[in-house]
Amino acid sequence: MKTQQIDGQDYRLPSSLNAFQQDMYVHLINWKRQHVTREPGIGPRGLHYDAILPDSYADQYPFVYPDVVDSLKQHRLSYPFRTHLYFNHMASSQAANINLFLPLLQHANVNAILGRLKPDFARLATEKLDRGYQLEFWGDKPNGGHLNDKKKVSGTDADIAIAYYNHEGELCLWLIEHKLTEDEFTDCGGYKSNQKHKNPRRDCRKSFAELVADKHWCYYHDKCHFAYWDITADNQAFFANGAGFTGCPFRGGLNQLWRNQLLGLSIEQDTSQGYKHVTFSVVKHKGNISLDKSLDRYRELIAHNPKFSVFTSTDVIEAAGMCRDAELDKWIAWYRDLYSV
Secondary structure (H helix, E strand, O other), rough: OOEEEEOEEEEEEOOOOOOOHHHHHHHHHHHHHHHHOOOOOOHHHHHHEEOOOOHHHOOOOOOOOOHHHHHHHHHHHHOOOOOOOOOOOOOOOHHHHHHHHHHOEEEEEEEEEEHHHHOEEEEEHHHHHHHEEEEEEOOOOOOOHHHHHHHEEEEOEEEEEEEEEEEOOOOOEEEEEEEEEOOOOOHHHHHHHHHHHHHOOOOOOOOHHHHHHHHHHHHHHHOOOOOOOHHHHOOOOOOOHHHOOEEEOOOOOOHHHHHHHHHHHHHHHHHHHHEEEEEEEEEEEEOOOOHHHHHHHHHOOOOOOEEEEEEEHHHHHHHHHOOOOHHHHHHHHHHHHHHHH
């Protein structure tokens, strides 16, 4: 942690932020000071950080759009999910995801708005999930979930899942991962464990083809018994350019993208789920270009397969703005103000 003076004010910030992160943190802290409190919150090692809310505000949701707070609470009762460790951080992607999608999903113009973002979207499947959506979605398969990695405090899930019908009347599922200020996607914990334990049985330097042929080279498969490589082996054609990557393609930032995509592929291929098509998208802040390198590498890996797409929160705001609706315009102004869009 370091204290910086910017425009005559002191800010207690993490010690290593890139230019976009610092600008966004300062903006979010200013918003917090204006609308909530100037009191800092407690971060790692008991240090005070200005971007974190004090514990006394933890259950008040002061950074969640007021019109959706009640429905968010009800959603958590019906579909319990764990809030992230720093949900009460002003830069929380989990909170930003709620603020971006819940106002739309509860609006009468939801079909028109989401249809502008996703061309095959015809109408929300309101009889599925919780009126068509679920936060922190990992599916309803018990005993570890579709990827056999789901535990109480860990495992693969999408920030939000949206059930809808396409223009052919087919039931579909849209998995979305939201990023706000993160400069990279979650990387591979198995790779870190390999480096720590140095077990010769497992080797992350192996190529995509070698890992598919002998999955035990991967810590996730050999030690954890996760289904990642089993699903990948069944869907090699999806990862069309895997042979062009040196070593395991998924030991860095592509790991999170891979796991979310595997979740979608697994659900789509499970006929008991009833979804004809399952796609996966990343939505990010337009100013956050640090993620672009990993996104470009992933698109190269999958040969730009249309089951994966990227859009920005600005795209969402502009799609909603086309409705010329007073209720939406109120939310848009609030969202733009909070997240500097």
